[in-house]
Amino acid sequence: xxxxxxxxxxxxxxxxxxxxxxxxxxxxxxxxxxxxxxxxxxxxxxxxxxxxxxxxxxxxxxxxxxxxxxxxxxxxxxxxxxxxxxxxxxxxxxxxxxxxxxxxxxxxxxxxxxxxxxxxxxxxxxxxxxxxxxxxxxxxxxxxxxxxxxxxxxxxxxxxxxxxxxxxxxxxxxxxxxxxxxxxxxxxxxxxxxxxxxxxxxxxxxxxxxxxxxxxxxxxxxxxxxxxxxxxxxxxxxxxxxxxxxxxxxxxxxxxxxxxxxxxxxxxxxxxxxxxxxxxxxxxxxxxxxxxxxxxxxxxxxxxxxxxxxxxxxxxxxxxxxxxxxxxxxxxxxxxxxxxxxxxxxxxxxxxxxxxxxxxxxxxxxxx
Amino acid sequence: xxxxxxxxxxxxxxxxxxxxxxxxxxxxxxxxxxxxxxxxxxxxxxxxxxxxxxxxxxxxxxxxxxxxxxxxxxxxxxxx
Amino acid sequence: xxxxxxxxxxxxxxxxxxxxxxxxxxxxxxxxxxxxxxxxxxxxxxxxxxxxxxxxxxxxxxxxxxxxxxxxxxxxxxxxxxxxxxxxxxxxxxxxxxxxxxxxxxxxxxxxxxxxxxxxxxxxxxxxxxxxxxxxxxxxxxxxxxxxxxxxxxxxxxxxxxxxxxxxxxxxxxxxxxxxxxxxxxxxxxxxxxxxxxxxxxxxxxxxxxxxxxxxxxxxxxxxxxxxxxxxxxxxxxxxxxxxxxxxxxxxxxxxxxxxxxxxxxxxxxxxxxxxxxxxxxxxxxxxxxxxxxxxxxxxxxxxxxxxxxxxxxxxxxxxxxxxxxxxxxxxxxxxxx
Numbered sequence: 027x028x029x030x031x032x033x034x035x036x037x038x039x040x041x042x043x044x045x046x047x048x049x050x051x052x053x054x055x056x057x058x059x060x061x062x063x064x065x066x067x068x069x070x071x072x073x074x075x076x077x078x079x080x081x082x083x084x085x086x087x088x089x090x091x092x093x094x095x096x097x098x099x100x101x102x103x104x105x106x107x108x109x110x111x112x113x114x115x116x117x118x119x120x121x122x123x124x125x126x127x128x129x130x131x132x133x134x135x136x137x138x139x140x141x142x143x144x145x146x147x148x149x150x151x152x153x154x155x156x157x158x159x160x161x162x163x164x165x166x167x168x169x170x171x172x173x174x175x176x177x178x179x180x181x182x183x184x185x186x187x188x189x190x191x192x193x194x195x196x197x198x199x200x201x202x203x204x205x206x207x208x209x210x211x212x213x214x215x216x217x218x219x220x221x222x223x224x225x226x227x228x229x230x231x232x233x234x235x236x237x238x239x240x241x242x243x244x245x246x247x248x249x250x251x252x253x254x255x256x257x258x259x260x261x262x263x264x265x266x267x268x269x270x271x272x273x274x275x276x277x278x279x280x281x282x283x284x285x286x287x288x289x290x291x292x293x294x295x296x297x298x299x300x301x302x303x304x305x306x307x308x309x310x311x312x313x314x315x316x317x318x319x320x321x322x323x324x325x326x327x328x329x330x331x332x333x334x335x336x337x338x339x340x341x342x343x344x345x346x347x348x349x350x351x352x353x354x355x356x357x358x359x360x361x362x363x364x365x366x367x368x369x370x371x372x373x374x375x376x377x378x379x380x381x382x383x384x385x386x387x388x389x390x391x392x393x394x
Numbered sequence: 395x396x397x398x399x400x401x402x403x404x405x406x407x408x409x410x411x412x413x414x415x416x417x418x419x420x421x422x423x424x425x426x427x428x429x430x431x432x433x434x435x436x437x438x439x440x441x442x443x444x445x446x447x448x449x450x451x452x453x454x455x456x457x458x459x460x461x462x463x464x465x466x467x468x469x470x471x472x473x474x
Numbered sequence: 475x476x477x478x479x480x481x482x483x484x485x486x487x488x489x490x491x492x493x494x495x496x497x498x499x500x501x502x503x504x505x506x507x508x509x510x511x512x513x514x515x516x517x518x519x520x521x522x523x524x525x526x527x528x529x530x531x532x533x534x535x536x537x538x539x540x541x542x543x544x545x546x547x548x549x550x551x552x553x554x555x556x557x558x559x560x561x562x563x564x565x566x567x568x569x570x571x572x573x574x575x576x577x578x579x580x581x582x583x584x585x586x587x588x589x590x591x592x593x594x595x596x597x598x599x600x601x602x603x604x605x606x607x608x609x610x611x612x613x614x615x616x617x618x619x620x621x622x623x624x625x626x627x628x629x630x631x632x633x634x635x636x637x638x639x640x641x642x643x644x645x646x647x648x649x650x651x652x653x654x655x656x657x658x659x660x661x662x663x664x665x666x667x668x669x670x671x672x673x674x675x676x677x678x679x680x681x682x683x684x685x686x687x688x689x690x691x692x693x694x695x696x697x698x699x700x701x702x703x704x705x706x707x708x709x710x711x712x713x714x715x716x717x718x719x720x721x722x723x724x725x726x727x728x729x730x731x732x733x734x735x736x737x738x739x740x741x742x743x744x745x746x747x748x749x750x751x752x753x754x755x756x757x758x759x760x761x762x763x764x765x766x767x768x769x770x771x772x773x774x775x776x777x778x779x780x781x782x783x784x785x786x787x788x789x790x791x792x793x794x795x796x797x798x799x800x801x802x803x804x805x806x807x808x809x810x811x812x
Contacts, residue, residue, distance in 0.1 A: 029418060029727045029730060030417060030418055030727075030730055030731060030734060031400070031402070031438070032400040032438055032450065032455055033399070033400060033734060035459050035462070037793060038462060038466075039793045039794050039795070040466045041462045041465060041466060042794050043794075043795075044465050044466065065397060065398075071798065072792075072798065073792055073794055073796060073798075074792055074794065074796025074797060074798045075794075075796070077796050077797070078794060078795070078796050117443070131483060131484075132481070132483070135481055135482075135483050135484075136481075144443065144444055144663055144664075145425075145443050145444025145445070146443070146444070147425055147444055148444070148664075167443070170398065170442055170443075170447065171442065171443055173427075173428040173445070173447070174425070174427070174428055174442070174443055174444065174445040174447070176428075177425065177427035177428055177445070181427075221398070222398040222440070222442060222447070225398070225440060225447055225448045226447065248398075250794060251462070276451070276454045276458065277450055277451050277452075277454045277455035277458060278398075278400075278440050278448050278450055278451070280451075284428070284429075284430040284447065284448055285430070286428065286429070286430055287428040287429075287430070287447060290427070290428055364804075365491075365801075365804035366490075366491040366492060366495070366804045376737070384801075385799070385801055386798045386799055387799055388799070397737045399734050399735055401735075416731075417731035417732075417734060417735060418727040418728050418729075418730050418731020418732070418734075419667060419668050419727055419728035419731055420658070420665055420666070420667045420669075420728055420731040420732040420735060421665070421666040421667070422664055422665050422666070422735065423664055441735075444664075
């Protein structure tokens with residue numbers, strides 16, 4: 027029964043069954059397909075897709091959770107911001123992520139003014155309502171989110187809202203995909219490309235990957251039928267030995283992407299080198315506010331020097347983010363590190379790989 | 395975080411650059427600053443973090459759904 | 475084993491894992507006794523041959539007045555229902571009010587009127603109470619505590635420990651209404667919904683169920699933590715497995731829409747007018763019929779089954795035919811939900 031339009035139809039069990047039959051008929055080679063979007067990770071878990079696919083098709087999760095890949099040092103900087111007499115505004119996902127010593131949630135419990143917002147424009151409204159207090163918005167997210175932040179900063183500048191600041195930990199996806207595919211440790215046979223990032227960036231970044239590395243790339247939507255159709259398209263490319271960049275999510279992604287959003291994003295931001303938690307520095311993979319927006323750049327206006335960040339001992343989030351090991355292969359997973367008592371960011375974040383694997387974990391007998 | 399939901403446009407305020415959208419009866423205001431093209435009432439848009447980031451290609455969506463119908467029908471024909 | 479957290483965080487009040495840990499590590503060791511350890515919706519004991527049930531609950535919901543109800547009727551319904559869940563006929567309630575200096579008299583009147591109506595519908599009397607007023611800012615307008623006593627008039631053995639393999643799991647209507655209603659009212663979300671809280675007294679419905687099936691095994695109202703958490707508690711207490719059927723779960727379209735928007739699973743949202751009823755398979759049809767005939771059970775449906783294995787686990791059989799685990803709630807996405 028279709029109740030939510032353009033959502034329910036893409037959860038149709040009949041279509042899903044057919045796609046699975048086709049996948050099983052065509053796919054002969056054992057393959058590893060990587061998705062780099064937290065929403066894909068969650069959707070795959072929620073619908074039990076790993077258990078429905080043939081066992082020789084392995085779905086691995088990459089660094090698709092922007093919160094998980096925010097460096098511990100950046101988290102420490104955010105916490106330092108919260109120690110000043112400012113209002114810190116953030117997406118909810120960041121609240122529980124552990125830095126070297128604390129988290130935003132703990133700081134709030136200790137009296138810091140940290141508020142969860144659903145949109146950067148809400149943070150701008152808070153700045154308007156509190157003209158005598160600095161309001162800092164913690165910017166995390168990939169290309170899906172950055173254009174909206176850019177629009178907000180432009181509005182702040184235009185309207186002369188001087189007490190509104192952004193701390194940017196934004197990142198872009200294609201550089202990390204290139205880092206992963208060019209790594210000798212990893213075997214990736216195809217990318218399930220992020221659906222909503224691609225709404226903005228289009229197909230070009232993946233065409234470059236295909237050209238250079240001959241890796242199949244399919245831009246895929248988020249409902250189970252979308253994901254299965256995307257996997258079928260990848261399998262067809264692989265069995266035919268003809269890698270290309272294709273779009274499964276045609277209703278929202280066009281080859282040219284959203285040029286207006288891209289333009290806005292690069293009016294306000296410029297690419298800089300960035301540290302991805304657990305992975306290291308990836309050139310030109312982060313977004314920093316341009317010089318003309320320096321007045322709204324929290325990293326320039328506030329002193330947020332922090333020492334070297336400490337990662338929790340034994341935490342293997344880095345290897346998990348790179349897809350080198352699966353969450354259950356981390357010795358802390360499910361024993362010491364659980365959603366109730368998370369050690370690293372992959373377990374804390376609502377879209378972290380470990381959180382997804384834990385929430386939808388399999389155990390003996392449930393699918394036997 | 396990359397949560398993007400298709401929602402129906404029920405009202406547009408071009409001056410304020412906002413639109414009112416709905417999904418299953420729940421309504422919300424979204425910003426139109428970054429959308430690729432201005433939607434019309436009745437269109438569907440992808441909504442993320444308070445912004446409409448894309449005007450859904452309805453024609454394409456319907457074509458895809460029609461293809462699904464064919465797939466299912468074809469299946470059933472095969473069985474019988 | 476005694477275990478106190480370094481600091482209390484909002485998670486401790488969410489009804490999920492952190493709450494459980496607090497109860498087991500901080501409260502049980504200090505008040506330990508078999509009645510407390512029973513950990514059902516109300517405590518059941520016998521005095522002079524009469525079986526009684528006793529329960530308490532505090533209400534801090536924000537906003538205090540919401541579509542479909544307010545903190546007042548919520549407080550009455552909540553304790554009435556906790557008593558009904560053990561098969562007790564609720565009799566007497568206490569009401570403790572903590573008021574903020576500056577709270578408007580007309581707001582208090584609204585709330586008390588609502589409590590009066592709720593008590594009348596449930597057939598209970600408020601026989602004792604207390605009021606405290608604290609300086610402005612030290613409480614958010616009003617907090618309420620209600621405690622209640624009921625009498626158990628049948629040979630019932632209704633408890634979280636009594637679910638048996640083969641039993642069917644029923645619910646009297648749509649899931650997640652109250653939690654989603656409250657969430658959508660929160661400032662900063664900018665959501666407008668037609669949602670209303672489902673808060674209701676369920677003792678009448680429970681009475682009707684017990685008439686056709688005195689051998690109900692378990693009843694529990696899925697409040698904080700939602701259906702998912704409540705079923706997990708029962709699965710652990712009874713040492714059984716519980717399978718839910720995704721295609722049978724009842725939801726209002728508006729709840730589904732808001733859930734997609736917020737990225738929240740409605741199985742973890744509070745319900746204040748719903749009851750999970752676990753009965754022997756052969757009685758399910760009769761119980762369902764009697765529920766559907768009651769004003770608070772019109773949309774009653776069978777949503778799952780109790781299995782012998784894996785013990786202590788709850789899982790979903792998805793629309794696609796796959797199975798996936800449904801865990802307890804961790805984290806607090808929604809403070810001050812009830």
